[in-house]
Amino acid sequence: QVQLVESGGGLAQPGGSLGLSCTASGRAVGKFFTMSWFRQAPGKEREFVATISWSATTPFYADSVKGRFTISRNNAKNTIDLQMSSLQLEDTAVYYCAGRLNPGITSEQSDYAYWGQGTQVTVSS
Numbered sequence: 001q002v003q004l005v006e007s008g009g010g011l012a013q014p015g016g017s018l019g020l021s022c023t024a025s026g027r028a029v030g031k032f033f034t035m036s037w038f039r040q041a042p043g044k045e046r047e048f049v050a051t052i053s054w055s056a057t058t059p060f061y062a063d064s065v066k067g068r069f070t071i072s073r074n075n076a077k078n079t080i081d082l083q084m085s086s087l088q089l090e091d092t093a094v095y096y097c098a099g100r101l102n103p104g105i106t107s108e109q110s111d112y113a114y115w116g117q118g119t120q121v122t123v124s125s
Contacts, residue, residue: 009119022097032099039093048107
């Protein structure tokens with residue numbers, strides 16, 4: 001059984017930084033063609049944040065986080081990371097890691113079969 005587990009959430013001040021990690025069990029991260037991060041803010045629908053291909057050469061970001069967030073993957077360590085900087089109040093959300101076995105970079109939630117349980121990120125002064 002494949003499981004994705006997120007870690008690293010917490011509380012940060014506006015302008016601060018936080019790092020998230022996603023670790024896969026039951027299947028190596030390297031076996032997922034595409035890995036992504038999504039988030040769901042209170043009272044809002046879940047939205048795409050960032051995605052990265054197996055080769056890690058084509059990261060793609062939502063406009064709202066471009067230039068502030070960095071997605072990376074380490075297939076040897078079996079992790080996907082999301083480094084968040086210049087955090088804003090609007091970044092407060094539950095962040096989810098998602099994996100896709102089929103080729104193709106996509107920001108559509110329905111294209112991802114594997115999901116983590118989520119980790120809370122709260123940005124507050």
